[in-house]
Amino acid sequence: MPWFLHLALRQLFPPGKRFPAFATVSILGVALGVASLLVVQTVMNGFGEEHRLRIRESFGDCLVTGPAPIEKPEALAKELAARPEVASASLFAEGPALARNGDFSGIAQVRGIDPTDPGQPARKYVYGGRFDDLDDGRIILGVGLARALRVRIGDRVEVWSPAMAERAEKGKAPLPAEFEVCAVIQTGFTEVDNAAALIPLRRFREIWNLGPRAHGLTLRLKEPALAAATAGRLAVGHPELRFRPWQDIKKDFLEAIRFEKTMLFFLMFIITLVASFSIGSTLFSAVIRRSREVGVLASLGAARWQVVALFGLQGLLIGALGTLLGFLLTWTILSFRDGILGAINSLFGGGDMVANVYQFSKVPLHYDASDFFIAAAFTLLTTAIAGLVPALWAAGRKPSEAMRDA
Amino acid sequence: MPDIVLQARGLAKAFASPAGRLPVLTDVSLEVFAGESVSIRGSSGSGKTTLLQQLGGLDQPDAGEVRILAPGAGLVAPRSSLGRGVGFVFQNYQLMPELTALENVALAARVAGASASSATEAARALLVQVGLGARLEHLPAKLSGGECQRVAIARALVNRPSLILADEPTGNLDERTGAEIMDLLLGVVADRGAALILVTHSREFAERAARRFVLSGGVLSPA
Numbered sequence: 001m002p003w004f005l006h007l008a009l010r011q012l013f014p015p016g017k018r019f020p021a022f023a024t025v026s027i028l029g030v031a032l033g034v035a036s037l038l039v040v041q042t043v044m045n046g047f048g049e050e051h052r053l054r055i056r057e058s059f060g061d062c063l064v065t066g067p068a069p070i071e072k073p074e075a076l077a078k079e080l081a082a083r084p085e086v087a088s089a090s091l092f093a094e095g096p097a098l099a100r101n102g103d104f105s106g107i108a109q110v111r112g113i114d115p116t117d118p119g120q121p122a123r124k125y126v127y128g129g130r131f132d133d134l135d136d137g138r139i140i141l142g143v144g145l146a147r148a149l150r151v152r153i154g155d156r157v158e159v160w161s162p163a164m165a166e167r168a169e170k171g172k173a174p175l176p177a178e179f180e181v182c183a184v185i186q187t188g189f190t191e192v193d194n195a196a197a198l199i200p201l202r203r204f205r206e207i208w209n210l211g212p213r214a215h216g217l218t219l220r221l222k223e224p225a226l227a228a229a230t231a232g233r234l235a236v237g238h239p240e241l242r243f244r245p246w247q248d249i250k251k252d253f254l255e256a257i258r259f260e261k262t263m264l265f266f267l268m269f270i271i272t273l274v275a276s277f278s279i280g281s282t283l284f285s286a287v288i289r290r291s292r293e294v295g296v297l298a299s300l301g302a303a304r305w306q307v308v309a310l311f312g313l314q315g316l317l318i319g320a321l322g323t324l325l326g327f328l329l330t331w332t333i334l335s336f337r338d339g340i341l342g343a344i345n346s347l348f349g350g351g352d353m354v355a356n357v358y359q360f361s362k363v364p365l366h367y368d369a370s371d372f373f374i375a376a377a378f379t380l381l382t383t384a385i386a387g388l389v390p391a392l393w394a395a396g397r398k399p400s401e402a403m404r405d406a
Numbered sequence: 407m408p409d410i411v412l413q414a415r416g417l418a419k420a421f422a423s424p425a426g427r428l429p430v431l432t433d434v435s436l437e438v439f440a441g442e443s444v445s446i447r448g449s450s451g452s453g454k455t456t457l458l459q460q461l462g463g464l465d466q467p468d469a470g471e472v473r474i475l476a477p478g479a480g481l482v483a484p485r486s487s488l489g490r491g492v493g494f495v496f497q498n499y500q501l502m503p504e505l506t507a508l509e510n511v512a513l514a515a516r517v518a519g520a521s522a523s524s525a526t527e528a529a530r531a532l533l534v535q536v537g538l539g540a541r542l543e544h545l546p547a548k549l550s551g552g553e554c555q556r557v558a559i560a561r562a563l564v565n566r567p568s569l570i571l572a573d574e575p576t577g578n579l580d581e582r583t584g585a586e587i588m589d590l591l592l593g594v595v596a597d598r599g600a601a602l603i604l605v606t607h608s609r610e611f612a613e614r615a616a617r618r619f620v621l622s623g624g625v626l627s628p629a
């Protein structure tokens with residue numbers, strides 16, 4: 001160990017002192033800055049991931065549509081499913097309808113699905129009732145829609161599709177389709193939960209007069225992250241169809257999440273910057289207090305760069321230890337996040353935001369190594385500068401004058 | 407004839423002050439030979455500390471030239487002999503408060519490039535020699551003034567310099583301790599074959615040096 005590192009450690013953690021105030025306070029300051037940055041980023045990532053997952057579950061990794069309903073969807077599905085990039089392909093049919101229960105009605109986004117598909121994402125969000133009860137006479141509703149219609153499991157709803165208007169034009173009496181509610185789903189996407197209505201694809205085709213056609217296909221890909229490139233490749237040979245990767249489907253929404261994360265990063269970064277400034281000012285006063293020692297080191301033959309290293313390293317050490325402690329603190333806070341949130345809610349009497357607004361059962365998390373890397377790099381850089389500025393000042397002084405300081 | 411360890415010619419130094427330039431040293435020349443002791447007396451403010459700083463390379467004179475014998479390098483500018491050719495002893499010891507007695511002495515050797523183990527060995531031997539064998543792990547705050555000055559003397563000697571510059575080494579000590587420190591300083595310096603320039607207010611201590619000077623009016627004259 002070079003002597004200046006040894007001395008730097010001793011000056012930061014003086015022997016015989018159980019509580020090295022300067023080091024402790026500075027390291028804690030950095031740790032709090034780093035932790036607040038990383039907690040926010042990790043939770044933001046969590047929300048982002050959760051939303052991305054739900055988008056993918058609702059629309060697949062890639063949505064295939066055309067200017068008109070697809071004529072032979074089963075054949076197309078078979079062809080696309082055979083591609084190596086594609087994990088599975090399923091038919092997609094969706095349209096708005098009026099759902100009614102006596103005096104109560106609402107706009108339903110009805111979707112035709114395959115009730116026997118074990119990978120059907122809606123299975124994961126069943127909130128009441130049973131998904132497997134879905135058959136030609138039954139319907140699954142989003143929880144918000146069910147509430148608007150005042151229906152429970154076992155109650156009946158009427159569905160009026162636009163195709164029925166066609167019937168009326170032709171002079172026939174339009175008859176609504178009747179369903180019994182067999183399950184309620186809650187995805188956490190208000191937009192989905194307030195409108196979703198799932199019925200078997202067979203019934204959907206009947207009610208919408210689709211015949212053998214479907215509105216499109218949803219594809220699951222083996223590499224969802226590469227959806228954009230894969231979509232481009234799949235589109236070759238199908239000029240009449242549109243292949244939209246999931247990243248495009250809710251582009252504005254995803255952009256908004258990313259922007260929010262960036263903004264929060266800058267806000268939180270300012271916190272670490274403030275911590276670094278306080279280190280800088282404390283180190284400055286420490287260096288001034290040690291003026292005579294700087295002179296003594298010069299009289300012992302210490303080079304300028306070694307004096308710079310002595311004080312610069314103290315800033316860097318504080319930064320490094322603070323970053324490590326900050327990582328630890330982040331992990332601790334996030335591990336107990338639900339308890340902490342519960343305590344805050346009971347303290348301030350707020351309702352459970354996560355459940356009520358975001359409708360997630362837990363605060364979602366997603367650890368991203370690059371966040372940790374960026375936080376560490378920024379913190380080390382700023383604390384190193386905070387140590388370097390006073391260090392350069394100290395090393396630039398004449399030893400004869402430094403030693404005259406009280 | 408013994409080797410010359412310090413050669414200063416025509417040193418001058420003035421400081422800026424609100425009342426204009428304040429000349430402190432006007433024309434100082436001095437030669438010191440290996441193993442010899444030289445004392446410098448002078449009233450407070452006469453420029454003794456300033457002179458030692460010019461001689462030891464802690465400051466640059468306005469005019470004149472200093473050469474110091476650095477082991478293995480011949481006569482060099484004092485700046486480049488710091489820590490090896492010259493050792494300093496200060497009135498208020500100037501020890502590193504966070505380092506033990508042993509580490510304070512070893513630090514000087516480490517700064518001069520010694521390995522950790524050889525620095526510690528040399529430091530231990532010197533501290534035993536100055537009578538602090540039982541205080542190696544003490545922090546300066548836990549040592550008496552006399553003990554601190556013994557540590558400082560050991561530190562000044564650890565790199566085997568050819569010259570020790572001591573600025574009022576007994577100034578903060580009572581008479582008896584001061585006398586002990588003087589005995590020690592003269593003893594170990596002679597023992598190691600180093601030369602000594604001793605700045606002191608005490609006529610009695612000054613008398614113990616082989617050659618004696620008085621600094622007054624910016625010039626050095628034999629006492």
Ligand SMILES: Nc1ncnc2c1ncn2[C@@H]1O[C@H](COP(=O)(O)OP(=O)(O)OP(=O)(O)O)[C@@H](O)[C@H]1O
Pocket residue numbers: 401421422423430448449450451452453454455456457
């Ligand atoms: N950096 C400086 N700037 C301005 N004046 C200085 C500076 N250093 C020393 N002086 C002046 O130079 C003169 C000599 O100072 P110096 O410390 O060398 O005296 P000294 O002989 O060591 O005194 P003492 O016996 O009290 O230690 C003093 O008048 C002091 O005010």
Ligand SMILES: [Mg+2]
Pocket residue numbers: 454455456573
């Ligand atoms: Mg003085």
